[in-house]
Amino acid sequence: xxxxxxxxxxxxxxxxxxxxxxxxxxxxxxxxxxxxxxxxxxxxxxxxxxxxxxxxxxxxxxxxxxxxxxxxxxxxxxxxxxxxxxxxxxxxxxxxxxxxxxxxxxxxxxxxxxxxxxxxxxxxxxxxx
Amino acid sequence: xxxxxxxxxxxxxxxxxxxxxxxxxxxxxxxxxxxxxxxxxxxxxxxxxxxxxxxxxxxxxxxxxxxxxxxxxxxxxxxxxxxxxxxxxxxxxxxxxxxxxxxxxxxxxxxxxxxxxxxxxxxxxxxxxxxxxxxxxxxxxxxxxxxxxxxxxxxxxxxxxxxxxxxxxxxxxxxxxxxxxxxxxxxxxxxxxxxxxxxxxxxxxxxxxxxxxxxxxxxxxxxxxxxxxxxxxxxxxxxxxxxxxxxxxxxxxxxxxxxxxxxxxxxxxxxxxxxxxxxxxxxxxxxxxxxxxxxxxxxxxxxx
Ligand code: FES
Numbered sequence: 001x002x003x004x005x006x007x008x009x010x011x012x013x014x015x016x017x018x019x020x021x022x023x024x025x026x027x028x029x030x031x032x033x034x035x036x037x038x039x040x041x042x043x044x045x046x047x048x049x050x051x052x053x054x055x056x057x058x059x060x061x062x063x064x065x066x067x068x069x070x071x072x073x074x075x076x077x078x079x080x081x082x083x084x085x086x087x088x089x090x091x092x093x094x095x096x097x098x099x100x101x102x103x104x105x106x107x108x109x110x111x112x113x114x115x116x117x118x119x120x121x122x123x124x125x126x127x128x129x
Numbered sequence: 130x131x132x133x134x135x136x137x138x139x140x141x142x143x144x145x146x147x148x149x150x151x152x153x154x155x156x157x158x159x160x161x162x163x164x165x166x167x168x169x170x171x172x173x174x175x176x177x178x179x180x181x182x183x184x185x186x187x188x189x190x191x192x193x194x195x196x197x198x199x200x201x202x203x204x205x206x207x208x209x210x211x212x213x214x215x216x217x218x219x220x221x222x223x224x225x226x227x228x229x230x231x232x233x234x235x236x237x238x239x240x241x242x243x244x245x246x247x248x249x250x251x252x253x254x255x256x257x258x259x260x261x262x263x264x265x266x267x268x269x270x271x272x273x274x275x276x277x278x279x280x281x282x283x284x285x286x287x288x289x290x291x292x293x294x295x296x297x298x299x300x301x302x303x304x305x306x307x308x309x310x311x312x313x314x315x316x317x318x319x320x321x322x323x324x325x326x327x328x329x330x331x332x333x334x335x336x337x338x339x340x341x342x343x344x345x346x347x348x349x350x351x352x353x354x355x356x357x358x359x360x361x362x363x364x365x366x367x368x369x370x371x372x373x374x375x376x377x378x379x380x381x382x383x384x385x386x387x388x389x390x391x392x393x394x395x396x397x398x399x400x401x402x403x404x405x406x407x408x409x410x411x412x413x414x415x416x417x418x419x420x421x422x423x424x425x426x427x428x429x430x431x432x433x
Pocket of ligand 1: 051052054055056057058059060061062094095096097387
């Protein structure tokens with residue numbers, strides 16, 4: 001997959017029911033199972049993104065939803081999703097509570113980085129670049 | 130005149146069923162009353178009707194209640210609050226379930242703080258006659274015995290400190306200072322009785338809650354709480370660790386809506402003759418997390 005994802009690929013679930021989530025700017029791509037939030041899937045696969053409450057309440061995990069759709073199974077407050085600096089035309093999401101409904105691309109904030117906490121254990125990962 | 134302690138905390142939760150499960154089964158509080166999407170809870174060692182109130186819709190703090198010794202004290206506080214120039218109104222019996230007349234104050238930090246002396250007496254789980262040290266029938270989850278303190282955020286810590294000391298007779302046990310010559314107040318940990326703190330605040334957005342805390346017996350109760358958190362997949366903020374400020378022991382965690390809670394043990398005894406301890410900003414991380422001497426970037430900024 002290149003920089004611009006193919007729209008058809010975005011809509012198609014993987015055969016095993018997973019959707020793929022690509023995390024910008026590192027372009028790390030992970031599979032997210034139907035019963036997992038994006039943060040759950042990142043953790044399962046040895047990554048840490050910035051988060052705090054993991055309950056949709058604090059906004060620490062807030063990311064731009066570049067492409068795709070997500071659903072929230074528990075109510076989240078809109079002001080927490082949008083955050084203080086709402087930019088027109090830009091959609092945000094809370095990865096700690098978001099269940100992908102398609103392949104999804106999210107972009108972390110400038111100061112937020114995806115950390116590979118299991119890197120030392122030598123597991124290799126798929127990256128989109 | 131005396132404010133006795135933190136009596137109740139009203140918070141919003143996004144999903145009432147999830148929140149009830151957390152506060153009742155993980156923390157071990159008992160539901161005392163429920164109506165219209167609001168649940169009143171109390172812990173086993175608390176005698177008053179409720180200490181934590183959950184209402185469905187959003188996140189964060191609605192109001193704090195501090196119990197005052199008697200009606201005369203309430204009247205005196207009202208005079209002092211008005212003299213200070215803060216907003217306050219009378220609160221009538223029935224405004225709050227099982228709570229009598231009182232005073233509703235808007236703090237300089239925009240938080241709502243209610244003061245009352247009269248609340249329905251329910252009694253602790255162990256009673257007053259030849260009590261057992263803990264409920265023989267058992268507790269659920271952690272089995273928190275009681276509420277302890279809150280930490281809120283304010284744009285002007287110096288103003289809030291002055292208000293709490295002049296209008297409510299709180300004293301600072303510990304202060305965190307910064308700026309040139311350490312003259313700027315960044316945070317203050319204040320007491321009304323003999324605890325290290327009953328209310329604390331740090332610089333931040335007005336009207337927000339950093340956390341509210343439960344007291345638990347000791348360090349091993351704290352580790353037991355940590356076990357329960359892991360069993361129930363409760364997100365931990367930090368701990369178990371020792372605080373420099375208050376010398377207490379802590380685990381910070383989040384409820385299912387993302388409101389921060391704490392289980393707190395230890396600390397020291399204060400009182401009217403207690404002399405204020407000072408921490409400087411270069412030691413702030415150690416002041417808050419003495420064990421690790423470092424803080425997560427979001428610890429002070431994430432509030433609800
Ligand atoms: S981590 Fe708090 S909202 Fe996602």
